[in-house]
Amino acid sequence: IRVVEAFNFVDPVIENYDGSMMLLYEGAILAVIVGWFFLRDWRATLVSATALPLSVIPAFAAMYLMGFTINVVTLLSLSLVVGILVDDAIVEIENIMRHLRMGKRPFDAAMEAADEIGLAVIATTFTLIAVFLPTAFMSGVPGKFFVQFGWTAAIAVFMSLVVARLLTPMMAAYVLKVPKKEHSEGAW
Secondary structure (H helix, E strand, O other): OOOOOOOOOHHHHHHHHHHHHHHHHHHHHHHHHHHHHHHOOHHHHHHHHOHHHHHHHHHHHHHHHOOOOOOHHHHHHHHHHHHHHOHHHHHHHHHHHHHHHOOOOHHHHHHHHHHHHHHHHHHHHHHHHHHHHHHHHOOHHHHHHHHHHHHHHHHHHHHHHHHHHHHHHHHHHHHOOOOOOOOOOOOO
16 A cells, blocks of 8 residues: 555645745834834834834734634734834834924923824724724625634734834833934935
8 A cells, every 4th residue: 555645735824824924024024124214213113113013912812812813814914014013103203203302301202292193193093994894894705714804904903003102102201312413314
């Protein structure tokens, strides 16, 4: 008797998982690098980069509570929104840095800047949720797959709002310093 493997359904699933994880890592790294190029301050980049894991981890917890698994659809959802997850934090940090350049103390700059930009950040986030969440309510066979996609993306984006409104100003108040030199415009 000779046993021959006719079909292998495991290898494509492993390859899809590995590819999705690579997209997630690449997206996270590129989001942090682009943030650093525009913020040009390692402290501000550190504060905004903490929004990534602090938005994804609660999304995984919500996925667990909703009975979702880590699969190609949920990883695709997370890799799609990974650049958006730092968006709210970058908007907050940029406004805080503007207040720091005015000569304010970091705590005062964080409080005033967060108050100024709060409504805009909330509106932007709920606009993104309004884009992703309806896919969770699709009917038919595609709806069975996209329910995980829609909820995962919406929850991750909502958690980025929570991090940007609560943690980012607090971290900025204690991590950021008043810039010592003038922030000149880039050559581009």
